[in-house]
Amino acid sequence: MGLIVAAGSRRCNQQDYNDRMAAMDAVYTRESLDGLDVAHTSPPPGQFPYTRGLRPDGYHGKLWTMRQFAGFGTPEDTNRRYRALLAAGGTGLSVAFDLPTLMGRDPDHPLALGEVGRCGVSVVSLADMEALFEGIDLATVSTSMTINSPAPMLLAMYLAVAERQGVPWTALRGTIQNDILKEFIAQKEFIYPPGPSMRLVTDIVAFCTDAVPKWNTISISGYHIREAGATAAQELAFTLRDGIEYVQHAVDAGLQVDRFAPRLSFFFNAHNDLLEEVAKYRAARRIWAHVMRERFGARDPRSWQLRFHAQTAGVSLTAQQPWNNVVRTAVQALAAVLGGAQSLHTNALDEALALPTEPAALLALRTQQILAHETGVADVVDPLGGSYCIERLTADLEREAHRHFDAIDAMGGMVAAIEAGYPQREIAETAYRDQQAVEAGARTIVGVNAFADPGHEPVNTLYIDAASEQAQRAGLDRLRRERDGARVEATLAALKSAAIGRENTMPPLLDAVRAYATVGEMCDALREVWGEYEEVPII
């Protein structure tokens, strides 16, 4: 703030701003494609390797799912927001859990102080999950749950709610994020060491492949990697290499690749650089198709097809002049649509300040509806395909991803690379360079380091009071008094013995959930077996 820089020529500034893997050319021509066989690498949509999209008819058959990530306060608070989003034309739900839930801590744990219901909804036991989906038919809605270390516990709760609603598991549609590798790399919401963490991921994959066949078992996420500071190329490379790691672990556990791979999905950032982002999504589809067919020998085309959710870039939002965020979000969402996203979340204008208010969240949804129904961009499949610029960028990003794959393979895989700090160091480096570029004025942020407006106009923000925390603690006390304590103890003991052995942890978790064991209790049971992971920070 206070640093006001006149906007100079972006082309010149780009010279010393090394965020992108390669500076853009001022113009792209036929010669830009020298050495590329575009007819072969980018055939019509619906054809391997799906660079131009998975379906020949793009969004004509089905628009993307407008899935707004939401959660705050108590389950009752969030249930009201979900009903409002569905009533307003939202087509899927996406659960944001609070930090204690994400970290497997009950609301009365000392580290939960001040955090209950603040960054998401607090879900402590099956009773809370029932309240969260009260009046929402799980047979018709598709639900995404952003949860990683405690993913098996929360998935078990969702399955138990379906049982109580009389909805068969085979009818359930949705996604559990269940992507622990990007937690070690970027978002840092890990509990257990990498080995047992990967086993929990694989347990979900194995369990759902048989029992919940329409469920997306991992949402392999670049979003958080990008938010932590990665470039588009790093986001692409680390995310797909994480995907390779999960497939390898599942294959090593004895699963047949074509049985589980069709239910893997991806989650990418939609950032400011529109052309580079479109190229990133196209490169992702192409790389994954080849990896699955050639590296893993998958034969089912559905195993080759990379489906992805996109979210606009939270890190691009500014607290200064927050209305500008509506424009940023619209352009980022356009990139995701031009790139063929299956599902999209648009951020609200006030999210650099707080969780969104309901009017702000609605405006974000309306942004998607305007893109879908007014602009015509959904009418043409991969409309930028064949552009000299886009095809060149797609090929460059693909090459850069393979360079990272080679480095990570040489280290012995992604778990080994994480233990050696490789992706963390790469990301920390670009994050620092990016901040330096902003301060030197080499990267312009409107309203922050250029076109600043000292007396910024405040917007109303959502205020989460301490009542949610008190309510959740009181609910927990009541639960502990009313449930069958002996049954809880027995199911937790069974969970521990499954963890010590090699049996899938999902069935004993379902028993514990049905007995109303809490997220904290179930996670603690596994902490006793596996211990907790402590990272060596890399700056």
Added chain:
Amino acid sequence: MNSRIRVVIAKPGLDGHDRGAKVIARALRDAGMEVIYTGLRQTPEQIVTAALQEDADVIGLSILSGAHMHICPRIVELLREQHLDDVRVVVGGIIPDADVPKLNALGITGVFQPGTPMQEIVEFIRVQVRGDAVAKVE
């Protein structure tokens, strides 16, 4: 006067988003300060203990989760109990405007909201520590 300013950078609470903490740790280090980064998920007790052991001039807290009004008062209270009142506490992160005067009233001398340049934080800490040090000599 010649000794380097010592800063403990800490991430209290359960949040793991450490981009800001790491960027500022590196900026302070590049500005010639001695920086100790505690790592993630530190309790107020652990942070104050680190400040004591490291003979810190400044504690820098990175809080994005909204729990700052719960965490900051506890840290200030613990510093007083340990007679570490001369350790400056600054906080950066997602802090609503309305909470800035409340944090200042607690004795949190610097509150840095989103978009603050690193250089502004570096200068603030220099003035706080060196400015006061000069005053003491006089």
